[in-house]
Amino acid sequence: MMRRVLIGALLTVAVISLAAASWLWRSTSSRSTAGPRPVSAANDAPPLPVSELDASPAPGPPKRKRATKAVEAEAAGSPAKQPPVPFRPGESLEYTAHVSKLTDVASIRLAVAQRQNFFGRPVWHLQAFAHTQNALRMVFALDDQFDSYSDVTNFTSFQYELHLNERGEKVDRVLRMTSKKEPAPADATAARVLPGTRDPLGMIEYLRTIDWKKTPEVSSPVFDGQKLYDVRARLLDPSVSISVPGGVFTASRIEVHVFQNGAELKDTQFALSLANAPARTPVLLEAEIPFATVRVELLKAP
Numbered sequence: 001m002m003r004r005v006l007i008g009a010l011l012t013v014a015v016i017s018l019a020a021a022s023w024l025w026r027s028t029s030s031r032s033t034a035g036p037r038p039v040s041a042a043n044d045a046p047p048l049p050v051s052e053l054d055a056s057p058a059p060g061p062p063k064r065k066r067a068t069k070a071v072e073a074e075a076a077g078s079p080a081k082q083p084p085v086p087f088r089p090g091e092s093l094e095y096t097a098h099v100s101k102l103t104d105v106a107s108i109r110l111a112v113a114q115r116q117n118f119f120g121r122p123v124w125h126l127q128a129f130a131h132t133q134n135a136l137r138m139v140f141a142l143d144d145q146f147d148s149y150s151d152v153t154n155f156t157s158f159q160y161e162l163h164l165n166e167r168g169e170k171v172d173r174v175l176r177m178t179s180k181k182e183p184a185p186a187d188a189t190a191a192r193v194l195p196g197t198r199d200p201l202g203m204i205e206y207l208r209t210i211d212w213k214k215t216p217e218v219s220s221p222v223f224d225g226q227k228l229y230d231v232r233a234r235l236l237d238p239s240v241s242i243s244v245p246g247g248v249f250t251a252s253r254i255e256v257h258v259f260q261n262g263a264e265l266k267d268t269q270f271a272l273s274l275a276n277a278p279a280r281t282p283v284l285l286e287a288e289i290p291f292a293t294v295r296v297e298l299l300k301a302p
Helices: 019-028 134-139 200-209
Strands: 051-054 071-073 092-099 102-118 121-132 143-151 157-166 169-178 189-192 217-223 228-244 247-260 269-275 282-289 292-298
Touching: 102 134, 102 200, 121 134, 121 200, 143 200, 157 200, 200 217, 200 269, 228 269, 228 282, 247 282
Parallel strands: 051 189, 169 189
Antiparallel strands: 071 102, 092 102, 092 292, 102 121, 121 143, 143 157, 157 169, 217 228, 228 247, 247 269, 269 282, 282 292
8 A cells, every 4th residue: 555654644633634634645655565564473483463563664564354343332321431522422524625726536534433342441433434536536546444442531542443445455454552562462463652642533532622722732642553653733823714615613723743753744734723612623624745735624514
């Protein structure tokens, strides 16, 4: 598949605007045939379906069958305590993407599937779906799905999944986050990350929970499925008027900076506009990258 960068900061910012725009970088970048290099649990043994992945500039895991997840909906009336969140289970947000002078080249949907138990831990099951359309689909058919299982209290990632279908080539990756040298799980690749690491979808929802008047700047490690980044978000303007197909909103404009190995990504800028309403809905995701300008607009207000 095409190489990835944290344009999942176009979704994360919106990660930026990471899951929503990670597909974009792949669809326009040169295709890389060198896949990730898993580390076998046994010394010098050939790669096994059960593997480990160090979250570093090294390549990520190979193709694998989708894992069977030990998740189930929490029993009604018995959820663990959690801080208030600006969304509710079942939320679905639809977006359209414009790339430079090309309009409506992709549809993107962000969804909060439900709250679940994930191996005994309460999590939010977050999803993103991306499909190219119109002129772009004729040259690059893409139908991608991203799944995140993120902690209900702080949105740190327990598992991140990429189910990609690009030009008929399908890849499924299931990445179990861990910061300890635990044995590789039987149904996923163990991704060794820093404590507190979020995935692109968890990062987006985390940014929605911030009271930007009280906390004008936050940072977090973010793992996009291949590389680990340092993402820093800062309030740029607390009140801007944003007009998108979903309506006219007064929003807070957040600028997002992405760093790798201590250096900021060059010629790359991201911004996320969150409605100044209780739901803090992401209404506009913007990215300026070396080859294009990207604008992801909310189609329908929830």
